[in-house]
Amino acid sequence: MRLLAIDASTEACSAALLLGGESIGRYEEPAGGQAERFLALIAEVLAEAGVRAASLDAIVAGIGPGAFTGVRVSVSVAQGLAFGAGLPVVPVSTLEALAWPRVGQGPVLACLDARMAEVYWGCYRADAKRGVVATFAPCVGPIESVRPQGVPPRRGVGRGFSAYPTLGAAAAVEVDARDARALPDALQIASLGALRFAAGEALDPAALAPLYLRDKVALTELERARR
Incomplete structure (x- = not known):
């Protein structure tokens, strides 16, 4: 191949x-x-x-x-x-790629910084045919919205964790320093x-289609003030 x-x-x-x-x-x-x-x-x-x-x-x-x-x-x-x-x-x-090397140890929460005080995130487990499959579909939202359902992930990976240092504890996952910086x-x-x-x-x-998850790429001044 x-x-x-x-x-x-x-x-x-x-x-x-x-x-x-x-x-x-x-x-x-x-x-x-x-x-x-x-x-x-x-x-x-x-x-x-x-x-x-x-x-x-x-x-x-x-x-x-x-x-x-x-x-x-x-x-x-x-x-x-x-x-x-x-x-x-x-x-x-990108979230699948982050999770892939780590799913052998159990379900993984993958997060990337989405800016505007939000993260892209999804939960993944190992799959013999596809490598990884989502247990929680990828989405975007504030860190308070990161609440995995079903089988809880054990580990976290992705630069969303270094962008928002409280995210790992809030989502109840272990994240080492290297994984917190991963892209x-x-x-x-x-x-x-x-x-x-x-x-x-x-x-x-x-x-082939892009996976944006978000249509809006910037906040207005009023929206920034509200945050």
Whole structure:
């Protein structure tokens, strides 16, 4: 299986190639020019492996949630690569990618900073076929709204926890310092994408859709004052 995974949904941008049992990855948190660095990282991993996009089986795309512009860039670049190379796409959410390395130890609460005093969050458990499945669908809201239902998650992961330090205790999950700073990485997205590609979840690139969770990207002055 030969897959290219890409993501620019958050402060980080990353690209990874999965070539059989081998992987090549790049990850950066650029201070500026994220779109340019994102494209450069994709070119770097392809050049290092000496492969062309047309020789791959699929593009795995990080689809959000995250920053509005970053999600849009991530999805549009994935579509452009897939259309250009005649490949299908496999969508993976940023919250799924965060949870994936940790669900082997039990259910996980994944959170990312959504700005405006809110977080993107969802709960996930391990699944043999898809890697992870949601036990609480991803949503956005103030930290007071983070109340997992059903089987309670044991661990928390994602930069939402460092943005709002009281969140871990409020949600009754354990969060270590490294996990509290975590952002999604294309290597995680690639491994989840491989499972889903094998399960027949690849899409025509025209069907790839961003996962924004929120339509509004800024507060008015009155709304800020009320908060």
